[in-house]
Amino acid sequence: MPRSFVHEARRPVGRRRDRIRPIIERLAAEHADAKIALEFRSPVELLISVMLSAQTTDVNVNRVTATLFQKYRRPEDYLSVPREELEQDVYATGFFRQKAKSIQGAMRVLLDEFGGEVPKMVDELLRLPGVARKTANVVAAELGNPQGVVVDTHVRRLSQRLGLSRREDPVKIERDLVKLVPRADWGRFPHLLIWHGRRVCDARRPRCEECVLADLCPSSRVEVDEIVAYP
Numbered sequence: 312m313p314r315s316f317v318h319e320a321r322r323p324v325g326r327r328r329d330r331i332r333p334i335i336e337r338l339a340a341e342h343a344d345a346k347i348a349l350e351f352r353s354p355v356e357l358l359i360s361v362m363l364s365a366q367t368t369d370v371n372v373n374r375v376t377a378t379l380f381q382k383y384r385r386p387e388d389y390l391s392v393p394r395e396e397l398e399q400d401v402y403a404t405g406f407f408r409q410k411a412k413s414i415q416g417a418m419r420v421l422l423d424e425f426g427g428e429v430p431k432m433v434d435e436l437l438r439l440p441g442v443a444r445k446t447a448n449v450v451a452a453e454l455g456n457p458q459g460v461v462v463d464t465h466v467r468r469l470s471q472r473l474g475l476s477r478r479e480d481p482v483k484i485e486r487d488l489v490k491l492v493p494r495a496d497w498g499r500f501p502h503l504l505i506w507h508g509r510r511v512c513d514a515r516r517p518r519c520e521e522c523v524l525a526d527l528c529p530s531s532r533v534e535v536d537e538i539v540a541y542p
């Protein structure tokens with residue numbers, strides 16, 4: 312189980328239901344550029360990128376896909392090469408054998424069952440080999456049809472620090488978040504937390520003194536009388 316941040320949320324700051332809207336509004340103002348870090352030009356490229364991003368960084372995936380997407384443009388292209396060739400082409404993302412197998416399996420099902428188009432429903436995406444719930448959620452959200460709130464390591468940490476969930480398991484954290492976050496914000500909310508997590512709320516050294524959420528956060532390390540209350 313990864314490190315827990317639940318115990319840090321100790322300061323009384325009011326009900327999470329009352330805090331969620333200002334949290335979203337302030338983060339949206341602070342990180343207006345927050346979006347998925349993977350680079351893609353089509354739904355198929357999005358799907359491949361998200362599949363490749365397991366256990367590696369988005370920067371690494373973008374480095375690999377910059378050449379990969381020149382060579383493979385349609386689902387058929389991934390099936391026209393031997394598995395070993397695709398393995399070499401995705402080698403630098405790690406777990407290359409499993410990823411190449413999953414990509415070819417997913418492209419096969421895309422062609423056989425979905426006319427070569429990436430479906431927008433999570434249930435349909437889950438029928439693609441190698442596509443688990445998190446991948447399906449990310450793809451559906453990026454295609455404009457979020458059906459849940461994606462919980463990665465940053466979303467988990469910030470949800471716990473902000474007192475939005477006291478759960479440890481990402482599936483249970485997501486359950487708390489979908490009840491709390493307005494549906495219209497399901498897509499952008501994870502990006503806002505991820506960018507805030509990268510820029511301000513670092514796992515080891517959160518910069519609470521610079522944080523726009525300091526007065527709304529039960530984990531803030533800033534003394535209460537030093538906190539600037541944002542409108």
Ligand code: SF4
Pocket residue numbers: 472473511512513517518519522523524525528529530531532
């Ligand atoms: S950086 Fe902000 S969100 Fe993170 S613990 Fe500090 S006050 Fe809370």
